[in-house]
Amino acid sequence: xxxxxxxxxxxxxxxxxxxxxxxxxxxxxxxxxxxxxxxxxxxxxxxxxxxxxxxxxxxxxxxxxxxxxxxxxxxxxxxxxxxxxxxxxxxxxxxxxxxxxxxxxxxxxxxxxxxxxxxxxxxxxxxxxxxxxxxxxxxxxxxxxxxxxxxxxxxxxxxxxxxxxxxxxxxxxxxxxxxxxxxxxxxxxxxxxxxxxxxxxxxxxxxxxxxxxxxxxxxxxxxxxxxxxxxxxxxxxxxxxxxxxxxxxxxxxxxxxxxxxxxxxxxxxxxxxxxxxxxxxxxxxxxxxxxxxxxxxxxxxxxxxxxxxxxxxxxxxxxxxxxxxxxxxxxxxxxx
Amino acid sequence: xxxxxxxxxxxxxxxxxxxxxxxxxxxxxxxxxxxxxxxxxxxxxxxxxxxxxxxxxxxxxxxxxxxxxxxxxxxxxxxxxxxxxxxxxxxxxxxxxxxxxxxxxxxxxxxxxxxxxxxxxxxxxxxxxxxxxxxxxxxxxxxxxxxxxxxxxxxxxxxxxxxxxxxxxxxxxxxxxxxxxxxxxxxxxxxxxxxxxxxxxxxxxxxxxxxxxxxxxxxxxxxxxxxxxxxxxxxxxxxxxxxxxxxxxxxxxxxxxxxxxxxxxxxxxxxxxxxxxxxxxxxxxxxxxxxxxxxxxxxxxxxxxxxxxxxxxxxxxxxxxxxxxx
Numbered sequence: 001x002x003x004x005x006x007x008x009x010x011x012x013x014x015x016x017x018x019x020x021x022x023x024x025x026x027x028x029x030x031x032x033x034x035x036x037x038x039x040x041x042x043x044x045x046x047x048x049x050x051x052x053x054x055x056x057x058x059x060x061x062x063x064x065x066x067x068x069x070x071x072x073x074x075x076x077x078x079x080x081x082x083x084x085x086x087x088x089x090x091x092x093x094x095x096x097x098x099x100x101x102x103x104x105x106x107x108x109x110x111x112x113x114x115x116x117x118x119x120x121x122x123x124x125x126x127x128x129x130x131x132x133x134x135x136x137x138x139x140x141x142x143x144x145x146x147x148x149x150x151x152x153x154x155x156x157x158x159x160x161x162x163x164x165x166x167x168x169x170x171x172x173x174x175x176x177x178x179x180x181x182x183x184x185x186x187x188x189x190x191x192x193x194x195x196x197x198x199x200x201x202x203x204x205x206x207x208x209x210x211x212x213x214x215x216x217x218x219x220x221x222x223x224x225x226x227x228x229x230x231x232x233x234x235x236x237x238x239x240x241x242x243x244x245x246x247x248x249x250x251x252x253x254x255x256x257x258x259x260x261x262x263x264x265x266x267x268x269x270x271x272x273x274x275x276x277x278x279x280x281x282x283x284x285x286x287x288x289x290x291x292x293x294x295x296x297x298x299x300x301x302x303x304x305x306x307x308x309x310x311x312x313x314x315x316x317x318x319x320x321x322x323x324x325x326x327x328x329x330x331x332x333x334x335x336x
Numbered sequence: 337x338x339x340x341x342x343x344x345x346x347x348x349x350x351x352x353x354x355x356x357x358x359x360x361x362x363x364x365x366x367x368x369x370x371x372x373x374x375x376x377x378x379x380x381x382x383x384x385x386x387x388x389x390x391x392x393x394x395x396x397x398x399x400x401x402x403x404x405x406x407x408x409x410x411x412x413x414x415x416x417x418x419x420x421x422x423x424x425x426x427x428x429x430x431x432x433x434x435x436x437x438x439x440x441x442x443x444x445x446x447x448x449x450x451x452x453x454x455x456x457x458x459x460x461x462x463x464x465x466x467x468x469x470x471x472x473x474x475x476x477x478x479x480x481x482x483x484x485x486x487x488x489x490x491x492x493x494x495x496x497x498x499x500x501x502x503x504x505x506x507x508x509x510x511x512x513x514x515x516x517x518x519x520x521x522x523x524x525x526x527x528x529x530x531x532x533x534x535x536x537x538x539x540x541x542x543x544x545x546x547x548x549x550x551x552x553x554x555x556x557x558x559x560x561x562x563x564x565x566x567x568x569x570x571x572x573x574x575x576x577x578x579x580x581x582x583x584x585x586x587x588x589x590x591x592x593x594x595x596x597x598x599x600x601x602x603x604x605x606x607x608x609x610x611x612x613x614x615x616x617x618x619x620x621x622x623x624x625x626x627x628x629x630x631x632x633x634x635x636x637x638x639x640x641x642x643x644x645x646x647x648x649x650x651x652x653x654x655x656x657x658x659x660x661x662x
Binding site for chain 1 (some may be wrong): 449453455456457502508509510511512513514515516532533534550551552553554555556557559560562
């Protein structure tokens with residue numbers, strides 16, 4: 001069902017929805033950037049539409065709603081354990097097409113890869129989506145190359161801010177009832193999507209083993225500073241580490257926590273006995289890139305990368321991951 | 337050339353240099369904060385080519401000196417300088433009269449937050465703001481602004497050195513114990529951070545508010561405080577008798593108090609300056625050496641309302657090399 005409604009009416013709908021759902025959307029965090037007076041757009045709970053940033057790509061991804069950066073799983077003392085409290089109110093996440101495709105990858109990783117991950121699953125069951133249309137491609141996006149520029153259908157409604165008003169394709173009956181209170185149903189509204197990005201990548205069908213030892217990775221041993229920003233902003237990176245914490249003032253009490261991990265950051269491959277693998281940053285880059293465009297596909301049939309370009313947006317060393325994909329493509333052809 | 341009859345005192349107070357080359361002077365172009373628009377710089381070039389010897393000196397305090405100017409051309413140079421003075425928003429006592437004084441020196445600023453990743457405030461803007469408040473003034477005062485504790489502007493050699501600070505804000509829920517803040521604080525700063533049970537503990541006594549943790553945090557667990565803070569260091573100096581670095585006065589000062597403290601110093605100078613000082617100029621530090629720091633402190637803190645966060649030094653003891661006594 002299509003609706004084109006005034007912004008004021010849209011704002012009221014959002015406020016109504018905020019009473020039914022926890023709304024989770026990209027917001028501008030003023031001054032939260034690395035440098036003075038620089039903002040960061042990241043996800044947070046909102047209660048009004050005006051808080052939501054529609055005209056820019058978020059720097060950090062929605063995934064934090066499903067895989068928090070730091071989460072206490074349970075507390076333990078002597079012979080007892082207690083699960084940490086959990087907010088089980090339904091969530092409504094504002095996301096773009098690439099992000100919704102990323103959800104499919106997260107589902108594969110957490111739900112279709114051996115036993116289901118209950119901590120992911122319990123959140124996943126609460127999640128609903130609002131699709132934010134993309135009238136234009138943002139910097140570094142390459143969703144068209146990745147085939148993620150058109151969103152999957154499982155959203156409650158879409159949002160496009162147009163000159164005529166807020167255009168929404170409403171797919172959920174309950175939400176449609178809400179929209180009908182503010183305006184007549186119009187002809188079909190198709191969520192805006194981009195058909196071309198400035199950045200294009202060529203994806204190798206097969207990556208011969210020779211690419212894994214190709215000198216192309218050496219450059220990144222020098223340039224990459226293994227800060228892991230590319231992982232932390234990525235909507236599909238979801239690795240985590242487990243931490244058992246013993247409280248300092250009482251050694252009989254503690255908590256188990258899981259926190260985000262990055263395959264670029266030191267310590268990721270540390271194993272018992274002092275072993276550590278992929279010590280060079282170029283090796284870490286190889287592992288990450290091939291995981292995104294090859295290894296995940298080998299197991300799950302689709303590429304892990306969705307082409308949102310956030311890794312390129314955030315890299316402090318101006319390393320372009322999309323450019324690396326093209327280098328891998330060229331090296332793969334040579335290696336055939 | 338007619339007979340030269342120049343009032344040297346007036347010349348100096350009009351921002352011209354007494355040159356070793358007889359009959360010549362140099363025009364001193366004050367540039368608060370060291371930022372000049374390209375059009376004004378072109379004008380400076382024009383003056384150097386028309387009245388000077390085609391050479392431009394970049395001064396130690398981010399100003400410009402145009403040497404090789406005939407003493408008889410000073411009025412003409414002042415006229416030519418007018419658009420520059422207006423573009424730089426310099427307080428002027430007489431239109432077309434050039435720069436009005438040279439006692440209080442050009443205010444230095446590092447590039448600060450306009451360019452530098454580590455800058456904790458807009459150094460240029462603060463320098464320009466203070467310049468509007470204290471210039472022109474015949475008293476010999478040096479003020480310098482630097483964006484962070486790196487002190488690229490070498491403010492510890494000024495009477496008032498202002499060092500930018502941020503109070504790091506920590507969100508443990510966004511922290512994944514990657515340890516980069518701890519590592520970089522140790523390697524690039526003072527080592528005020530430690531990981532305890534997977535979260536970061538900041539030693540607030542040790543922390544110098546440089547913001548290195550904020551710059552290196554990959555998840556935005558560390559962010560800057562909304563407030564800009566300053567460390568005020570006092571009475572550093574170069575020179576013959578007792579060159580020394582400035583010492584810490586206030587940590588976590590606010591902008592308004594900082595401005596007030598700099599302004600307040602002038603009343604102290606008027607009261608206690610050596611009446612026989614050469615050219616009526618005396619570094620404040622030497623006056624303080626006579627009166628004691630307590631008296632100076634009383635003057636500069638007059639009507640200053642510091643926030644409870646500000647840590648004020650009870651007393652200050654300067655070091656440095658004493659060439660005047662053994």
